[in-house]
Amino acid sequence: MQDLIKRILSARVYDVAIESPLDPMPRLTGRLGSPVFLKREDLQPVFSFKLRGAYNKLASLPADALARGVICASAGNHAQGLALAAQRLQVEATIVMPRTTPAIKVEAVKRRGGQVILSGDTFDEAYAQARQIELQQGLTFVHPFDDLDVIAGQGTIGLEILRQHPDPIDAVFIPIGGGGLAAGVATIIKFLRPDIKVIGVEPHDAAGMAASLQADERVTLSQVGLFADGVAVRQVGEQTFRLCREFLDEVVTVDTDAICAAVKDIFDDTRAIAEPSGALALAGLKAFGPASSTSGSRIAINSGANLNFDRLRHIAERAEIGERREALLAVTIPEHPGSYRAFIQALGPRPVTEFNYRLSGSGPAHVFLGLGLSEGEREKREIVDILRRQGYGVEDMTDNEMAKLHVRYMVGGRVVGIENELLLRFAFPERPGALLKFLDGLTPDWNISLFHYRNHGDDHGRVLAGIQVPADDRPRFHNRLDELGYPYWDETDNPAYRLFLDGAG
Incomplete structure (x- = not known):
């Protein structure tokens, strides 16, 4: 610790870096009831703390x-x-x-x-x-995070926070990828102000530090989520793990929707647009739980703003869900004249944000419904209860990743008579030849029965594919997918597939 403290105190960063401002977030402060500040590393010359x-x-x-x-x-x-x-x-x-x-x-x-x-x-x-x-x-x-001089350079952010905010601080929230930023900031804050809680934040699907701390040794994740690409690291550093284990108070994890909501919070208060990993710490601050009005300020580090513009549409779609201001429901209604009108009457004056439906036969109809919320989870539960009491079947799709990424854009794609269909969600690298490589990995016996792709301005595309594979051939099929190396998730049992895409549903 003493060696690293000396390195932080003598670090040469200001030849190229600025002392980034610590900006108040008045709108979010009003909602949370305690002071919130944002450390603006997105304002560095390369738009990142790195x-x-x-x-x-x-x-x-x-x-x-x-x-x-x-x-x-x-x-x-x-x-x-x-x-x-x-x-x-x-x-x-x-x-x-x-x-x-x-x-x-x-x-x-x-x-x-x-x-x-x-x-x-x-x-x-x-x-x-x-x-x-x-x-x-x-x-x-030059290692991106597992080097003491790199860690010391990032630790200067902690010195700036303490100098810029002499008033009481309850907690500082830091995004974690490989752990260099968290290790440096946590070390200097705990050395100078051990009363301040230092909280690391990771995405649910890239929580390598949380898993390592729980196991008390570094673990390697089999795969990581790619939405917050700046922290998509399969294994944290050796030095950073040692320091974070000693100086972090806790690591919290958040999902994609919470990160999108935090991007919107940053925009609302500062008119700046953070990259997903840049908004990660603020998402963790919001998820950490309420702070008392007397416990001091909470500070989140906005680590960067290197965002492809195309990704904004995906972030905007998910921000309202992340704030629990929108619910996505699959509702089953009778397929006969007048049922549509009766269903709308049952919803009452609530704002409808999305309504997807197509006639699919003489059986019950399935509606993909988006509703605006003003009172969050409690209001959503009330709506679900009201609909169920009136005889409607309701599935909550608000946290169903496949439904949000793909199915909401595919309602009406149900086909009867498809046999042995598996439904898989993939992350394809965004480069020429990725699809051909995928197709070359399949045998002619395995027919592609469904394919949906959306570009999110990311380095990986999100793909949903239906593939007809006989039951006795599935071990060989999964071996081929493992050899291909693209991350994938089996969604065959997902209720969104059963209700809106599966012809047998």
Whole structure:
């Protein structure tokens, strides 16, 4: 700890970084009943905190190491931070990025003088290539998080928070990917102000630090969610795990909808647009539970704003659900004249945000319904109870990921007579040839019976596919999918499939 404290106190970051402001969030403060502040690392020259650690690492290297040049693997923020740091110090920088990296991030690195090598479809593949080039060319590798000088550079954020907010602080919330930011900030805050709670925040589907702390050793996640791509790390660092285990009070996890709602909160209070990982800490602050009005302020670190514009439509769709201001329901109504009118009367004057229905035969009809809420979960439960008392079948789809990503856009696609259909949700890399690779992995015996894809401006596309696979051939089918390497989820038993897409439903 003493060594790291010295490194933080002597870190060289302000040659390139700014002391980012600590902005009040008056609207969110009014809703939560206690003061909320946002540490604005999205205002750094590369729109991310990563510049601090990258520059501090380079500034600490001996001249001969700098002369050989530096290399890193990154899909975005660390790459831009290292490129700018190397440009300022007149050092040659090689950045290995996955081929799936959006063009806007690749161009940002090139503009700052970085030599970009595109390799692999994932960060792990790019990382392996970078380490190989390091050995072949004698370059100096700059780790994105598991390095004490990188951690110390990020720790300067903690010093700024304590200097900028001398009033009582209840808790500081920090996003966690590999753990470099959390390790640095937690160490300095606990050294200077041990009374302040330091809370790490991770997505539900990329909670490597939470899993490691629970197991009391580093664990490797089999797969990670890609929505908050800035923190999509399968294994946290060795140094960062040791420090977070000692200095973090707790790690909380949040889902995609909560992150989208936090992006909207940041926009409402500051008119800034955060990337999903940048809004992660604020989502954790909101989920942590109410603070008393006398316990002090709560502070969340907005870690970055490197967001593809195309992703905003997906965030906007999910923000109201994240705030529990919208409910998504599958409602079964009788298929006869007058039933539609009776159903609308049962809903009363409540605002309808979505209504999807298509005649599918003589049986009951299934409606995909969106309703605006003003009183959150309590109001949703009341609506469900009212509908059920009037004889309607109701399934809550508000937290059904497949329904929100795909089915709401596919109502009316039911086909009768499809045999042996499996329904699978995939994350395809956004690059030419990804679909062909998928199709080449299937045999002609397995027919694709359904396919739905939406581009969310991300480095991975969300795909829903129906595939006809006889029961006795399914072990071989799953082996092929494992060999393909695309993350996937079996949705065959999902009620949204049964109600809206399955011809036998």
